[in-house]
Amino acid sequence: MLIQHLPLLSSKRIVLASASPRRSELLRGLGLKVEILPSTFAENLEKSAFAGAGEYAVATATQKAIEVFRRTCEAGKLADLIVAADTVVEIDTQILEKPLDKEDAMRMLTSLSGCKHKVYSGVALVLPSFSDPALDQSPLIRSFWEETVVEFAELEDEAIHAYAASGEPMGKAGGYGIQGIGGSFVKGIEGCFFNVMGFPVHRFCVEVDSLVKSGAFSARPQ
């Protein structure tokens, strides 16, 4: 697990390639010091090119991480770890991202009402100073995604209108925030809660634990 590696990790430069306040809050809640450097990647991959929503989310996360990796290289300020993530909601094979406006949020919430949907968060970890032997001088990249099933209660129109008017749906995949008032709509989940917030905390800790044990954070910068 991650907690016993905090003394080692506290000396590392960890960059979060995301502007999401929820993701930085979750990483800081784990005891990590993180620097925020939001990716400028356009997030415009063609969804139909991917086998599923998880693969799509992880591909977007990887592009975000690589964009920030290049920027830190150009600036000559290599990080020890770059963390990027992308979260999408899937219902009936349709992928929902952030709503465009209030009406779009209401459409999303109406489609989620009374149903189960899936939330996928893809994560990419880039270790600039640790080359993957199989990939010559490229940085080591670890990527993964996690799925959580979320069951929504039946929402009355009054609730959907009041929630859309609150502004909370904006900037959130599927048009709701499970950590906010949107959490009151959720009867239950199956899987990782933090994955629904936008970052699969347990899985991230398992991956970092494995990277530390493989010596990835002890390598000298190249």
Next chain:
Amino acid sequence: MLIQHLPLLSSKRIVLASASPRRSELLRGLGLKVEILPSTFAENLEKSAFAGAGEYAVATATQKAIEVFRRTCEAGKLADLIVAADTVVEIDTQILEKPLDKEDAMRMLTSLSGCKHKVYSGVALVLPSFSDPALDQSPLIRSFWEETVVEFAELEDEAIHAYAASGEPMGKAGGYGIQGIGGSFVKGIEGCFFNVMGFPVHRFCVEVDSLVKSGAFSARPQ
């Protein structure tokens, strides 16, 4: 749902009979204004007298709410709604409450490691100004409990020691906080996440919605 009733509820005096910062945070996150008046109930009910951990938790919550109800009556300052809750962890028919000390926390975490356990939060809602017709002049009491299954990863001794040393386990049923570093130990859950934090948010909103619709918050104080 609760959100469309916020304008009505904002004019009501809602008292939370709990010192738990997580419970007040969850209620305030729903948009409710709450006043904190922790119960002094000793929480010493005989566990063996109850059919299960849920029944035990809801009985404790009810006693907490009644104790605060009596205190507000004596002070002549009736609340519109008193909310109390109690959370316990059950593993292999054994109920775990708050750890007594660091060693107790480590014992609890060792027993949870690599296993699934259940978290029960019992809630009691007391409406002092709204008598239950079936109960003469007693206040209306609504109580319920919710169960969530939590699956812990296998924890290495180093993780258990580091976590116990962090102080986070103290004051938390089962010796962990799912909203903190303890969340990194959780592979997944089945049910309401907030129930594990100590308060079943969705179920509470459903009950308050039903109380509002039944006119319970429009009644004149007696």
